[in-house]
Amino acid sequence: EMQLVESGGGFVQPGGSLTISCAASGFTFSSFEMHWVRQAPGKGLVWVARIKSDGTNTGLADFGQGRFAISRDNAMNTVFLRMDNLSPEDTAVYYCARRQSYSDIWRAPAPRYFYFMDVWGKGTTVAVSA
Amino acid sequence: DIQMTQSPSSLSASVGDRVTIACRASQNIGTYVNWYQQKVGAAPKLLIYAASTLENGVPSRFSGSGSGTDFTLTISRLQPEDFATYHCQQSSTFPWTFGQGTKVEIK
Numbered sequence: 001e002m003q004l005v006e007s008g009g010g011f012v013q014p015g016g017s018l019t020i021s022c023a024a025s026g027f028t029f030s031s032f033e034m035h036w037v038r039q040a041p042g043k044g045l046v047w048v049a050r051i052k053s054d055g056t057n058t059g060l061a062d063f064g065q066g067r068f069a070i071s072r073d074n075a076m077n078t079v080f081l082r083m084d085n086l087s088p089e090d091t092a093v094y095y096c097a098r099r100q101s102y103s104d105i106w107r108a109p110a111p112r113y114f115y116f117m118d119v120w121g122k123g124t125t126v127a128v129s130a
Numbered sequence: 131d132i133q134m135t136q137s138p139s140s141l142s143a144s145v146g147d148r149v150t151i152a153c154r155a156s157q158n159i160g161t162y163v164n165w166y167q168q169k170v171g172a173a174p175k176l177l178i179y180a181a182s183t184l185e186n187g188v189p190s191r192f193s194g195s196g197s198g199t200d201f202t203l204t205i206s207r208l209q210p211e212d213f214a215t216y217h218c219q220q221s222s223t224f225p226w227t228f229g230q231g232t233k234v235e236i237k
């Protein structure tokens with residue numbers, strides 16, 4: 001069974017740091033791009049970060065630039081999100097998700113590649129408060 | 131960033147009803163839209179990708195349509211287990227963005 005399990009969430013004071021982790025099992029982790037998505041209490045989903053399968057390329061939402069860093073250890077089947085200088089606005093459930101792809105290879109003149117998040121963890125809660 | 135606007139924000143419906151949720155993108159995104167279902171206290175679950183392709187194992191009462199800027203998720207005959215919040219998401223351009231969600235409640 002494909003599974004993602006987040007851990008490392010907790011309470012942190014404003015300005016503090018936290019690293020959360022996501023352990024994968026049941027699929028070839030090193031073949032998939034991984035993402036983090038967060039959800040503040042009572043709010044919608046917000047994309048946070050992504051990392052390519054080999055870790056060579058990453059991307060962050062604007063609010064995470066200069067504060068967040070995504071990394072992965074393919075030997076440990078784990079993706080990480082380090083968050084520095086946290087503020088109360090970062091309070092949320094953080095989900096990791098696997099990016100899957102689909103191509104309509106039969107389409108002329110050129111196929112399209114579609115990307116979506118098909119496996120999600122249950123999330124880890126980060127609460128930033130004084 | 132591409133804005134995704136869902137309507138309505140919430141709706142009340144009965145078991146057996148046909149339910150339609152709309153999602154509008156702030157610019158042309160082709161068919162790069164995905165739909166997720168989220169129940170209270172749970173992670174999102176993929177329902178539909180590429181605007182209209184049903185994920186494996188998702189009941190056929192769910193369907194998606196649209197292209198360009200206007201998209202629709204339809205539940206043909208609402209079942210008790212379908213009461214949840216539904217999110218659209220664009221994967222045309224980073225940052226990926228989601229709609230604000232549509233909560234489907236029991237009438």
